[in-house]
Amino acid sequence: MKYFHFPFKHRLATQFNLFDPFDSLDSTCSSLLCRHAHNIRVLLCVDPTPVSSDLLSLLLALELIVGSTVDVDHINLPECGRCGITVTNVGVAFSEDVADLAVGLLIDVLRKISLVTASLSLLPGLKPVITHWALRFNLTHNWIGGKRVGVVGMGKIGSEVVKRLQAFGCIISYNSKRKKSAIPFPYYPDVYELVVNSDVLVVCCALTEETHHIINKDVMTALGKEGVIINVGRGALIDEKEMVKLLVRGEIGGVGLDVFENEPHVPKELFQLDNIVLSPHCAVATPECFDALEELIVFNLKAFFANKTLWLMVNLE
Numbered sequence: 001m002k003y004f005h006f007p008f009k010h011r012l013a014t015q016f017n018l019f020d021p022f023d024s025l026d027s028t029c030s031s032l033l034c035r036h037a038h039n040i041r042v043l044l045c046v047d048p049t050p051v052s053s054d055l056l057s058l059l060l061a062l063e064l065i066v067g068s069t070v071d072v073d074h075i076n077l078p079e080c081g082r083c084g085i086t087v088t089n090v091g092v093a094f095s096e097d098v099a100d101l102a103v104g105l106l107i108d109v110l111r112k113i114s115l116v117t118a119s120l121s122l123l124p125g126l127k128p129v130i131t132h133w134a135l136r137f138n139l140t141h142n143w144i145g146g147k148r149v150g151v152v153g154m155g156k157i158g159s160e161v162v163k164r165l166q167a168f169g170c171i172i173s174y175n176s177k178r179k180k181s182a183i184p185f186p187y188y189p190d191v192y193e194l195v196v197n198s199d200v201l202v203v204c205c206a207l208t209e210e211t212h213h214i215i216n217k218d219v220m221t222a223l224g225k226e227g228v229i230i231n232v233g234r235g236a237l238i239d240e241k242e243m244v245k246l247l248v249r250g251e252i253g254g255v256g257l258d259v260f261e262n263e264p265h266v267p268k269e270l271f272q273l274d275n276i277v278l279s280p281h282c283a284v285a286t287p288e289c290f291d292a293l294e295e296l297i298v299f300n301l302k303a304f305f306a307n308k309t310l311w312l313m314v315n316l317e
């Protein structure tokens with residue numbers, strides 16, 4: 001169990017009959033897994049560990065998979081549906097922290113906080129006269145208030161992003177799979193239409209066949225030289241190769257990324273640029289997210305063994 005810290009594993013082990021394949025000396029875990037397979041009723045899926053049809057075919061007693069992520073596309077859901085296995089995910093447990101990071105990335109790209117922090121160490125012996133001191137840097141002039149922000153994916157995270165950006169006075173519009181009657185902002189069914197009406201894009205939709213490279217070369221070109229893209233969804237929502245080329249040529253204004261197309265690989269060209277802010281897919285790496293996740297897991301395990309209703313079941317139809 002790589003993702004959870006020891007006290008949580010201990011908590012689980014004191015309440016349930018826990019079998020952790022990472023306790024095995026066998027690096028593939030396969031022999032231990034095979035030995036216990038017929039007894040396992042619940043699989044706790046840590047991180048996006050793949051749950052293939054091969055694995056499912058070993059676990060003949062399996063009734064429930066408790067996911068620890070928002071997306072559960074690493075789990076073979078059609079096979080779960082066929083075998084009558086229930087799957088749960090984390091729902092809103094992570095949404096606020098991901099939205100916070102999205103807004104943090106945006107402010108940092110626009111105001112270059114990380115960049116000037118790194119530059120401070122390069123300026124020894126300057127007189128501490130604040131205006132002169134500050135003017136040594138290319139001061140940023142980007143205001144957040146009044147920016148037209150297009151949200152791609154008005155789900156749980158998108159809605160939290162909007163709450164925060166409204167407080168800055170941003171002008172919001174969105175693209176999503178469908179128009180949401182409860183959302184009072186202009187809806188553009190075509191992402192290209194959204195972009196031509198936006199200064200900033202915040203990308204936080206689910207990655208599906210349909211949304212793969214939804215932010216392609218044409219979309220990014222339409223956003224223009226001053227346009228900024230923030231991506232906290234999945235790397236492959238953006239055509240990363242094209243994004244790098246456009247950034248290098250100065251054809252988009254800047255990016256803030258928590259996710260990459262081929263993690264943990266980060267295109268090295270990005271490190272030469274001063275209009276990017278990067279984080280290593282760590283939007284949910286907070287104690288609050290982990291606490292919420294752990295409570296959710298324990299709730300669902302207890303509910304399952306007590307034949308009670310589970311939280312956050314994924315629709316497998």
Ligand SMILES: NC(=O)C1=CN([C@@H]2O[C@H](COP(=O)(O)OP(=O)(O)OC[C@H]3O[C@@H](n4cnc5c(N)ncnc54)[C@H](O)[C@@H]3O)[C@@H](O)[C@H]2O)C=CC1
Pocket residue numbers: 070071091094095098152153154155156157158175176177178204205206207208210211232233234258259281282283284
């Ligand atoms: N950076 C990180 O650590 C995290 C990233 N995520 C990513 O954020 C994504 C969104 O999470 P939530 O808001 O909780 O999910 P959600 O299910 O509430 O929202 C997903 C949104 O994607 C939209 N969408 C689906 N298909 C679309 C299409 N074809 N075109 C446009 N929009 C489409 C849906 O309409 C929905 O509004 C997750 O799928 C996950 O990939 C989630 C948690 C943490």
Ligand SMILES: O=CC(=O)O
Pocket residue numbers: 068069070071094284
């Ligand atoms: O990226 C994390 C997730 O929960 O999805």
